Amino acid sequence: NAGVMQNPRHLVRRRGQEARLRCSPMKGHSHVYWYRQLPEEGLKFMVYLQKENIIDESGMPKERFSAEFPKEGPSILRIQQVVRGDSAAYFCASSSGYGTNYGYTFGSGTRLTVV
Protein backbone atom coordinates (compact mmCIF):
# COMPACT_ATOMS: atom_id res chain seq x y z
CA ASN A 1 0.00 0.00 0.00
CA ALA A 2 2.03 2.90 -1.30
CA GLY A 3 1.93 6.14 0.62
CA VAL A 4 1.81 9.62 -0.85
CA MET A 5 4.15 9.72 -3.82
CA GLN A 6 5.85 12.92 -4.85
CA ASN A 7 8.15 13.44 -7.78
CA PRO A 8 10.66 14.48 -8.56
CA ARG A 9 12.46 14.31 -5.21
CA HIS A 10 14.87 17.02 -6.29
CA LEU A 11 14.36 19.64 -8.98
CA VAL A 12 16.80 22.29 -10.17
CA ARG A 13 15.53 25.15 -12.30
CA ARG A 14 17.12 28.31 -13.64
CA ARG A 15 15.47 31.63 -12.87
CA GLY A 16 12.60 32.22 -15.27
CA GLN A 17 11.90 28.55 -15.98
CA GLU A 18 8.80 26.64 -15.00
CA ALA A 19 8.66 24.03 -12.25
CA ARG A 20 6.08 21.23 -12.15
CA LEU A 21 5.71 19.20 -8.97
CA ARG A 22 3.59 16.07 -8.94
CA CYS A 23 1.73 14.36 -6.12
CA SER A 24 -0.11 11.05 -6.20
CA PRO A 25 -2.26 10.65 -3.07
CA MET A 26 -2.64 7.46 -1.11
CA LYS A 27 -5.04 4.94 -2.58
CA GLY A 28 -8.58 5.88 -1.62
CA HIS A 29 -7.68 9.48 -0.76
CA SER A 30 -9.40 12.19 -2.76
CA HIS A 31 -8.24 15.26 -0.78
CA VAL A 32 -4.84 16.78 -1.47
CA TYR A 33 -3.01 19.58 0.35
CA TRP A 34 0.19 21.35 -0.65
CA TYR A 35 2.58 22.90 1.88
CA ARG A 36 5.84 24.78 1.46
CA GLN A 37 8.77 24.67 3.87
CA LEU A 38 11.24 27.48 3.38
CA PRO A 39 14.73 27.14 4.89
CA GLU A 40 14.61 27.70 8.65
CA GLU A 41 10.83 28.15 8.56
CA GLY A 42 7.86 25.98 9.39
CA LEU A 43 5.45 24.33 7.02
CA LYS A 44 3.06 26.80 5.42
CA PHE A 45 -0.26 25.79 3.88
CA MET A 46 -0.65 26.66 0.21
CA VAL A 47 -3.72 25.00 -1.28
CA TYR A 48 -6.36 22.31 -0.68
CA LEU A 49 -7.86 20.44 -3.62
CA GLN A 50 -10.37 17.72 -4.26
CA LYS A 51 -10.78 16.03 -7.61
CA GLU A 52 -11.27 18.78 -10.22
CA ASN A 53 -11.92 21.42 -7.54
CA ILE A 54 -9.85 23.95 -5.63
CA ILE A 55 -11.37 24.14 -2.15
CA ASP A 56 -9.03 26.59 -0.40
CA GLU A 57 -6.17 28.49 -2.05
CA SER A 58 -5.72 31.07 0.69
CA GLY A 59 -2.02 30.25 1.05
CA MET A 60 -1.09 30.44 -2.62
CA PRO A 61 0.96 33.41 -3.82
CA LYS A 62 -1.21 35.54 -6.09
CA GLU A 63 1.08 35.28 -9.10
CA ARG A 64 3.04 32.52 -10.82
CA PHE A 65 1.65 29.66 -8.70
CA SER A 66 -1.20 27.36 -9.69
CA ALA A 67 -2.43 23.93 -8.68
CA GLU A 68 -4.74 21.32 -10.12
CA PHE A 69 -6.04 17.87 -9.27
CA PRO A 70 -7.58 16.40 -12.40
CA LYS A 71 -10.09 13.60 -12.56
CA GLU A 72 -7.33 11.26 -13.67
CA GLY A 73 -3.70 11.49 -12.68
CA PRO A 74 -1.70 13.21 -10.00
CA SER A 75 -2.11 16.64 -8.50
CA ILE A 76 0.23 19.20 -10.03
CA LEU A 77 1.72 22.29 -8.40
CA ARG A 78 3.02 24.61 -11.10
CA ILE A 79 5.37 27.51 -10.56
CA GLN A 80 5.96 29.76 -13.54
CA GLN A 81 9.00 32.00 -14.00
CA VAL A 82 10.70 30.73 -10.87
CA VAL A 83 12.80 33.07 -8.73
CA ARG A 84 15.45 32.27 -6.10
CA GLY A 85 12.92 32.85 -3.33
CA ASP A 86 10.91 29.86 -4.57
CA SER A 87 13.70 27.53 -3.44
CA ALA A 88 12.11 25.37 -0.77
CA ALA A 89 10.80 21.93 0.05
CA TYR A 90 7.26 21.39 -1.21
CA PHE A 91 5.20 18.74 0.57
CA CYS A 92 1.95 17.16 -0.43
CA ALA A 93 -0.45 15.53 2.02
CA SER A 94 -3.58 13.52 1.33
CA SER A 95 -6.62 12.38 3.27
CA SER A 96 -9.88 10.55 2.64
CA GLY A 97 -11.86 13.49 4.02
CA TYR A 98 -11.22 16.71 5.83
CA GLY A 99 -11.36 17.17 9.56
CA THR A 100 -9.46 15.66 12.40
CA ASN A 101 -11.12 12.28 12.12
CA TYR A 102 -9.15 11.75 8.93
CA GLY A 103 -5.42 11.27 8.99
CA TYR A 104 -3.24 13.54 6.90
CA THR A 105 -0.42 11.55 5.31
CA PHE A 106 2.54 13.45 3.94
CA GLY A 107 4.83 12.58 1.07
CA SER A 108 8.61 12.88 1.21
CA GLY A 109 8.57 16.21 -0.60
CA THR A 110 10.14 17.82 -3.64
CA ARG A 111 13.16 19.97 -2.99
CA LEU A 112 13.23 22.81 -5.50
CA THR A 113 16.45 24.71 -6.04
CA VAL A 114 16.42 27.79 -8.26
CA VAL A 115 19.83 28.78 -9.60
Add this chain to the structure above:
Amino acid sequence: EDQVTQSPEALRLQEGESSSLNCSYTVSGLRGLFWYRQDPGKGPEFLFTLYSAGEEKEKERLKATLTKKESFLHITAPKPEDSATYLCAVQAESNTGKLIFGQGTTLQVKP
Protein backbone atom coordinates in the same frame (compact mmCIF):
# COMPACT_ATOMS: atom_id res chain seq x y z
CA GLU B 1 -5.04 35.22 13.66
CA ASP B 2 -4.50 31.52 14.30
CA GLN B 3 -0.97 30.89 15.49
CA VAL B 4 1.26 28.12 16.84
CA THR B 5 4.50 28.66 18.78
CA GLN B 6 6.83 25.84 19.77
CA SER B 7 9.58 25.91 22.37
CA PRO B 8 12.39 25.34 22.71
CA GLU B 9 13.67 25.63 19.14
CA ALA B 10 16.34 23.04 19.86
CA LEU B 11 16.85 20.56 22.68
CA ARG B 12 19.82 18.34 23.46
CA LEU B 13 19.34 15.43 25.84
CA GLN B 14 21.41 12.57 27.07
CA GLU B 15 20.00 9.14 26.45
CA GLY B 16 17.55 8.40 29.24
CA GLU B 17 17.06 12.05 30.22
CA SER B 18 13.32 12.77 30.10
CA SER B 19 11.97 16.16 29.02
CA SER B 20 9.00 17.98 27.48
CA LEU B 21 8.38 20.00 24.34
CA ASN B 22 5.86 22.82 24.41
CA CYS B 23 3.33 23.95 21.82
CA SER B 24 1.33 27.10 22.56
CA TYR B 25 -1.55 27.96 20.28
CA THR B 26 -4.19 30.58 19.63
CA VAL B 27 -7.01 29.51 17.38
CA SER B 28 -10.59 30.56 16.80
CA GLY B 29 -12.13 27.29 17.89
CA LEU B 30 -9.90 24.24 18.00
CA ARG B 31 -10.95 21.31 15.89
CA GLY B 32 -7.80 19.34 16.65
CA LEU B 33 -4.12 19.55 17.54
CA PHE B 34 -1.61 17.35 15.74
CA TRP B 35 1.92 16.20 16.53
CA TYR B 36 4.25 15.07 13.76
CA ARG B 37 7.83 13.87 13.66
CA GLN B 38 10.08 14.91 10.77
CA ASP B 39 13.44 13.34 9.99
CA PRO B 40 15.95 15.20 7.79
CA GLY B 41 15.04 15.02 4.11
CA LYS B 42 11.68 13.38 4.79
CA GLY B 43 8.06 14.37 5.14
CA PRO B 44 6.25 14.73 8.47
CA GLU B 45 5.18 11.46 10.06
CA PHE B 46 1.95 11.47 12.05
CA LEU B 47 2.16 10.84 15.80
CA PHE B 48 -1.01 12.03 17.57
CA THR B 49 -4.23 13.99 17.26
CA LEU B 50 -5.75 15.59 20.37
CA TYR B 51 -9.25 17.02 20.35
CA SER B 52 -10.11 18.52 23.73
CA ALA B 53 -8.51 19.87 26.89
CA GLY B 54 -7.51 17.15 29.30
CA GLU B 55 -6.95 14.55 26.62
CA GLU B 56 -3.76 12.47 26.67
CA LYS B 57 -2.31 9.99 24.17
CA GLU B 58 0.74 7.74 24.40
CA LYS B 59 2.94 5.90 21.98
CA GLU B 60 6.06 4.12 23.20
CA ARG B 61 8.23 6.78 24.90
CA LEU B 62 6.01 9.67 23.81
CA LYS B 63 3.00 11.13 25.59
CA ALA B 64 1.01 14.11 24.34
CA THR B 65 -1.26 16.23 26.53
CA LEU B 66 -3.59 19.12 25.76
CA THR B 67 -4.89 22.15 27.66
CA LYS B 68 -6.96 25.06 26.38
CA LYS B 69 -3.85 27.03 25.45
CA GLU B 70 -1.02 24.56 24.95
CA SER B 71 0.09 21.03 24.35
CA PHE B 72 3.07 19.16 25.69
CA LEU B 73 4.97 16.29 24.15
CA HIS B 74 6.64 14.39 26.97
CA ILE B 75 9.57 12.14 26.07
CA THR B 76 10.42 9.54 28.68
CA ALA B 77 13.89 7.97 28.72
CA PRO B 78 14.67 9.00 25.14
CA LYS B 79 16.94 7.02 22.85
CA PRO B 80 19.18 8.32 20.02
CA GLU B 81 16.60 7.15 17.47
CA ASP B 82 14.16 9.70 18.91
CA SER B 83 16.34 12.45 17.46
CA ALA B 84 14.19 14.38 14.96
CA THR B 85 12.23 17.60 14.55
CA TYR B 86 8.86 17.50 16.27
CA LEU B 87 6.12 19.57 14.70
CA CYS B 88 2.89 20.77 16.27
CA ALA B 89 -0.07 21.87 14.15
CA VAL B 90 -3.64 22.98 14.77
CA GLN B 91 -6.76 22.82 12.71
CA ALA B 92 -9.36 25.48 13.35
CA GLU B 93 -13.08 24.85 13.26
CA SER B 94 -13.47 27.69 10.80
CA ASN B 95 -11.29 26.27 8.05
CA THR B 96 -11.67 23.49 5.56
CA GLY B 97 -8.86 21.24 6.63
CA LYS B 98 -5.61 23.14 6.45
CA LEU B 99 -3.11 22.71 9.25
CA ILE B 100 -1.25 25.62 10.85
CA PHE B 101 2.21 24.48 11.89
CA GLY B 102 4.66 25.74 14.46
CA GLN B 103 8.35 26.13 13.68
CA GLY B 104 9.22 22.83 15.27
CA THR B 105 11.56 21.66 18.02
CA THR B 106 14.72 19.88 16.90
CA LEU B 107 15.61 17.17 19.40
CA GLN B 108 19.03 15.58 19.61
CA VAL B 109 19.52 12.63 21.93
CA LYS B 110 23.12 11.68 22.61
CA PRO B 111 24.12 8.17 23.61
